[in-house]
Amino acid sequence: MDFTPSKKAQAIARELARFIRKEIEPVEVDYHRELAALDNPWQVLPVIEKLKGQAREQKLWNLFLPDDELGQGLSNLDYAPMAELMGASLIAPEIFNCNAPDTGNMEVLYHYGSDEQKDQWLKPLLAGEIRSAFCMTEPDVASSDATNMEATAIVDGDEVVLNGRKWWSTGIGHPDCKVAIFMGLTDPDADRHYRHSMVLVPLDTPGVKVERMLNAMGFHDAPYGHGEVSFTDVRLPKSAIIAGPGKGFEIAQGRLGPGRIHHCMRLIGLSERALEMACKRSLEREAFGRPLAKLGGNAERIAAARIAIEQARLLVLKAAWSLDHRGITRSMNEVSQIKVAVPSMAQGVIDMAMQLHGGAGMSDDFPLAAAWTGARALRIADGPDEVHKALVARFELARYRERND
Ligand SMILES: Cc1cc2nc3c(=O)[nH]c(=O)nc-3n(C[C@H](O)[C@H](O)[C@H](O)COP(=O)(O)OP(=O)(O)OC[C@H]3O[C@@H](n4cnc5c(N)ncnc54)[C@H](O)[C@@H]3O)c2cc1C
Known part of the structure; x- marks a missing residue:
């Protein structure tokens, strides 16, 4: 198994990272403040449309879609590191037209839609107009x-x-x-x-x-x-x-394969961001005469978070590789494994970062509380942990029986 993204994907990922650093990160805090201050938050702030236009011009658009013309023709393995980059920001996925639930819905239309349905709904969705x-x-x-x-x-x-x-x-x-x-x-x-x-x-x-x-x-x-x-x-x-x-059940099953890779890689991006914030806070802030990083078991907690993120990423890349090479039906086990492992890992890492931030971690001044809630929700949304564990256990028991019959 080789998890190296294609040369084309590596080049796009570099551009994507540059765009996020230069265009999105500087406006993100103000964006959330402005939206929170509105009486009616159910609106799109102009900065989002402006950034969407720039992203589209630079062909950083519909990266999730494995189609050369409508997307960038990227495999799941190619796209996974891009989803990670986007996931570190709560607004980035929309700016690149790569946000849930639209990506899953576009995939449904792409794979199962009639020509008429594609004209009416897929086209404007791909254009980011609706x-x-x-x-x-x-x-x-x-x-x-x-x-x-x-x-x-x-x-x-x-x-x-x-x-x-x-x-x-x-x-x-x-x-x-x-x-x-x-x-x-x-x-x-x-x-x-x-x-x-x-x-x-x-x-x-x-x-x-x-x-x-x-x-x-x-x-x-x-x-x-x-x-x-x-x-x-x-x-x-x-x-x-x-x-x-x-055909509802069949479509529901097909919709969730790549979608779960996207969710999990975005959560890994969010976990990386939380860990970075934990490092910054614990080196900059002192209690009892020492930086927080040097107190109690905090350094060990930071190390454990790094190990947990690396493990989770490898598991997701394996699932992405399996989807690319073996298809959804033969990758159900891998996809269910990541759907259980990653949200729990993210919840733990973000929780550790919140704890190191003290009261600030619970406030809206830092994105940690929102990030924690997103990770927690994903232990239920798209199928609760238990349903995925039941599937993993079914595969495992069948494998045992096969070996021992
Ligand atoms: C933030 C968020 C966004 C969502 N977005 C969408 C969306 O866009 N569209 C949409 O249709 N839905 C969406 N959902 C809904 C989500 O997919 C469902 O909540 C989920 O599938 C569980 O269904 P349920 O709530 O009816 O729980 P239930 O089916 O009632 O299950 C409740 C609990 O029972 C237990 N359980 C269930 N099955 C098993 C089992 N086999 N073994 C052991 N225990 C089990 C689990 O603990 C489970 O959490 C979203 C949910 C959240 C929280």
Whole structure:
């Protein structure tokens, strides 16, 4: 296994790092202050559009998409270090049109969308002109089991009719969010994995209502946010179904492979940033006559964080390599392993950095509390830890049985 990115990817990564250092880092603190001071934070500040324009001009755009024309034709292994660079900043992913949930939704349209669906939704998403949401999770059913969804998508002649309630629909608060991918039950009598469909829903369709915005441990994550959305007799042409009725589960599975690599590498970037902040703070600040780094077990905690980040990165690169060389079906084990390992690692590293910052670590003056919440949320979002551990255990036990039969 060789984890060296291609020459092309190395060159893009250098440009990306330069752009983040020169253009994004200097404006980030002011950006968060300005947004927090607004009565209505559900808006895009001009600096974001300006930076998006610059990134697009410099071809630092849609880097996640493995297509030579629409993206940069990068493999998962090539893109992983770029996701890490972007993840260190809470605003960078959007500036390069590489933010969740839009990347996952664009991948769905790219792989499964009809020509008409691509024209209507993929093109403006790739251009960064609109945003999107993914509406799968429901308040009333255990949604870690994707076959549980009860909201309905019933085919009625040439139309499909949607009813139900979704929540934790990330991105629904964004002023440019124009479309949602809705997962609904189409045929309750079909095999469990062929009952559901994915439907593209323009958000201005009658019957779609954002009931409220949720906060995640006090954070609204504006301007994207997470919403609770009701769908009441929403009628759409049947052509709004992605890849035809009954393909919902298959699409949901396919959507999450590369997406989990992206999430994990972004979290590794965030962990690197937290560790850097911990080093800075513990060398600059003194207590009991010594720098914090020299007190108690703090130096050891810093060393443990470095080791944990390196281990996690190698595991993600292995999963990215596997996705590139063996495909999603043969990489489920690796992808589930990183989905468990990385958010927990990030949570621990960021927690250590918060502790070294004392009271400041809990404040909004440093991005640590928001970063910790993001890592904590990813132990639930995109499948809770336990579901992924169950899958890893299934592979392990099958391997044991195979060896010992
Ligand atoms: C910040 C954030 C953003 C999100 N964004 C989106 C989004 O954009 N779109 C979307 O559709 N959803 C989104 N989600 C929802 C997320 O994907 C779900 O919360 C998740 O899949 C779990 O579903 P649930 O909440 O219904 O938990 P449940 O299914 O009720 O599970 C609750 C708990 O039960 C336990 N459990 C479940 N299965 C097992 C098992 N096999 N073994 C042992 N224990 C188990 C786990 O501890 C689990 O946490 C987001 C969530 C968060 C927090």
